[in-house]
Amino acid sequence: MKSKLQNVRRIAEKVTRIELSRRAFTALGYAWSGNGQPREVWLDQDGGWEDVAALAILLRSPDVKVMGIATTPGIADARTAEFRVKMLLEALHEKEATLVGDLPAKAEILATGPLTRVARLIRAGKEPKSITWMGGAVTVAGNAKGGAEWNAGADVAALRTVLASRVPLTICPLDLTNQFPSRADLLPEKRQGILAEFKKAYEEEGRFWWDELAAAYLVAPGLFRKQRLKLGANASGRLLEAPAGRDVDVLKGCDEQGFRALLKQALRF
Numbered sequence: 011m012k013s014k015l016q017n018v019r020r021i022a023e024k025v026t027r028i029e030l031s032r033r034a035f036t037a038l039g040y041a042w043s044g045n046g047q048p049r050e051v052w053l054d055q056d057g058g059w060e061d062v063a064a065l066a067i068l069l070r071s072p073d074v075k076v077m078g079i080a081t082t083p084g085i086a087d088a089r090t091a092e093f094r095v096k097m098l099l100e101a102l103h104e105k106e107a108t109l110v111g112d113l114p115a116k117a118e119i120l121a122t123g124p125l126t127r128v129a130r131l132i133r134a135g136k137e138p139k140s141i142t143w144m145g146g147a148v149t150v151a152g153n154a155k156g157g158a159e160w161n162a163g164a165d166v167a168a169l170r171t172v173l174a175s176r177v178p179l180t181i182c183p184l185d186l187t188n189q190f191p192s193r194a195d196l197l198p199e200k201r202q203g204i205l206a207e208f209k210k211a212y213e214e215e216g217r218f219w220w221d222e223l224a225a226a227y228l229v230a231p232g233l234f235r236k237q238r239l240k241l242g243a244n245a246s247g248r249l250l251e252a253p254a255g256r257d258v259d260v261l262k263g264c265d266e267q268g269f270r271a272l273l274k275q276a277l278r279f
Contacts, residue, residue, distance in 0.1 A: 024193070032258040052113050055221070056084025056123025056161075057091025057186060059211035062098050062143060062204075064122050064144075064225035067276040071229040077117070078110035078117050084123035084164055095209075101204045101279050113138070116132050121145070122221035124161050129168035130173045139176040142161040144224035145169075146249040147184040148239070156246025163247040170243055174210055180236070180259040182224035183249070190219040190266070193198060196274045205279060226269050227261060233272075 051074050055061035068074045081091045088098075092109055100106065113119060113127060115136035121128050121143045128141060145161035146169075154163035162169050172179060194212040201209045211217065227234050240255035 023168070039150065048073055048227065049118060050075050050077050052077050052080065052110075052117045052119050054080045054082055054113060054119055054121045054123065054127050055091065055095070056082050056234070057086030057088075057094055058122075058216075058221070059094070060219070060221040061085070061091070061122045061206065062094050062272070064120070065095065065098055066102070066105075067104055067222060067225040067229055067272065068120070069098075069107060070276045071200060074229060075209075076107040078113070079107060080113055080127060082111050082121075082123045082127045082255065084161070096115045097204045097207075120225060122161075122224060124164035125168040125172050126165045129171035132171055132177065137177050139177060140180070140263050141172065142182070142224055142228060143172075144182045144221045146181050146241075148241070148249050148251070150183075150185050150188055152184065152248060154247070156244070156248055158247035159249075162243065164251065166243065166245065166247040169247055173243060173258075176211035178259075179256075180227070180261065181249075182220075182227060182261045186261045186264060187218045187220045187223055190223060190264070190269070192217045192219050196270060197277055198279070203279075205247070208277060219269075222268065222273055223261070223264060226264070226272050230268065230272060233265045233268040236261050 051068060052067065052270055052277040053065055053076060055065065066078065068076050079095055081088050095109060113131055114141045115131065119128060119138045119141050121141060125143065128138065131138060141252050147157070147159040152158040154160045156163065194209045197205055197209055239250050239251055239258055239260050240253060241258045242252040242255040243249055
C-alpha cells in the first residue's frame with residue numbers, strides 16, 4: 011500500500027513539474043514542439059554536465075519521451091557519466107528513463123558526444139530515423155586539433171560515416187553555441203547536490219551552452235533558425251562546405267529569451 015502511494019505521489023509530482031514548465035514557457039509566447047504525441051528520443055551522451063543538463067531539458071518537456079540513455083566515451087569515463095545521469099534521475103524522481111547499453115535501429119537520436127556509437131549502428135545496417143548532434147564547426151574556429159570541434163575530432167571516422175549515410179542530420183555547431191556563454195545565474199538560489207555541480211560547471215571559464223542548445227532544439231524548434239548546407243569533413247574532423255557534400259540542417263541562431271526560460275525551468279529542482 012505504501013509503495014503504491016509513493017508511486018502515485020511520484021507521478022503527480024512529475025505531472026506538476028511538466029505542467030509548470032509548459033505554463034512558464036508558453037507564457038512567453040513560444041510553442042513547444044509537439045501536437046500532443048511525445049517524440050520518442052534516445053540520448054547518446056558522454057557524461058559532461060552539459061550532457062546532464064540536456065537530459066534535464068528533455069525530461070522536463072511534455073513533448074518528448076526519453077526512451078533510453080546511452081554512454082559513449084568522451085568527456086567523462088563511462089562510470090562517471092553513468093553516475094552523473096543517475097544523480098539527475100534521482101533528483102527528478104525519474105523512474106521511466108533508464109541507462110541502456112545500446113541504441114536500436116530506427117531511433118530518433120540526440121547525440122551530445124562523439125558519434126562513435128551512432129556510426130556503429132549505421133555500419134551494422136541499423137540506421138537511425140534521424141540524428142540531432144551537438145558538434146562541428148563550420149565558419150568559426152574549432153576547439154580541438156586541426157580546427158575541428160571537440161566531438162568531431164574525437165572520432166573523425168564516425169563523423170565521416172554519419173555524413174556518408176542518408177540519415178537526416180541536424181547539427182548544433184560551435185557557430186551557434188559560441189553565442190551563448192554559460193551563466194550560473196539561471197540556477198535557483200538554493201544550490202545543493204546536483205545544482206552545486208551545475209554551478210561549478212557553469213562558472214568555468216570558456217564554457218558555453220553546448221548540449222543544452224541541441225536538446226532545446228528538439229523541445230522547441232521554433233526558437234531556432236537553421237540553414238541547409240552541403241558539408242563534408244577533412245582528416246581532422248573540420249566541417250567544410252563542399253558541392254559534393256551531403257545536405258545537413260545547421261542551426262544558425264536561437265531566441266535567447268526563450269532558450270533561457272526553457273533552461274531555467276529545466277534546472278529547477
